[in-house]
Amino acid sequence: MNDKNSVQEINREKICPFLIRLFYKENEINLLEEMNSGRFPTIRELHIYTWMDASLRELTMLIRDSVDFAKRKDAILNFSFIFPDSKGKYQRKEIGNIHMYKKGQDDNKTLQQLRFTIGDYIDICIKTSNNNQNNN
Numbered sequence: 001m002n003d004k005n006s007v008q009e010i011n012r013e014k015i016c017p018f019l020i021r022l023f024y025k026e027n028e029i030n031l032l033e034e035m036n037s038g039r040f041p042t043i044r045e046l047h048i049y050t051w052m053d054a055s056l057r058e059l060t061m062l063i064r065d066s067v068d069f070a071k072r073k074d075a076i077l078n079f080s081f082i083f084p085d086s087k088g089k090y091q092r093k094e095i096g097n098i099h100m101y102k103k104g105q106d107d108n109k110t111l112q113q114l115r116f117t118i119g120d121y122i123d124i125c126i127k128t129s130n131n132n133q134n135n136n
Contacts, residue, residue: 015051079122
């Protein structure tokens with residue numbers, strides 16, 4: 001029986017990781033209209049090699065290593081899958097929120113549990129407080 005919440009154990013030493021293209025933006029989502037017209041936000045793109053048992057918290061830690069504003073203690077990462085529908089148009093499915101420095105209910109959700117399909121994209125809106133604050 002396949003339980004929706006069960007995670008198949010993956011031996012990361014024997015199973016090859018796959019590549020995910022992640023697109024991020026501060027305080028906004030990336031627009032599907034742009035992606036559907038072929039304009040992907042490659043200037044705000046990360047390539048991460050991972051496995052289906054990777055959690056949203058694990059992905060968050062990898063993003064933090066590459067995106068400066070994601071390191072802020074008030075950062076909340078809103079994750080969405082971006083995938084083509086039956087007509088080839090990209091759709092968005094929100095999958096979880098991770099607070100950079102606080103544990104939450106979505107931390108341990110894995111790509112496998114969320115039914116990620118290899119070849120789809122992940123979009124992340126990194127919410128932070130007002131960027132125009134002076135840090136004096």
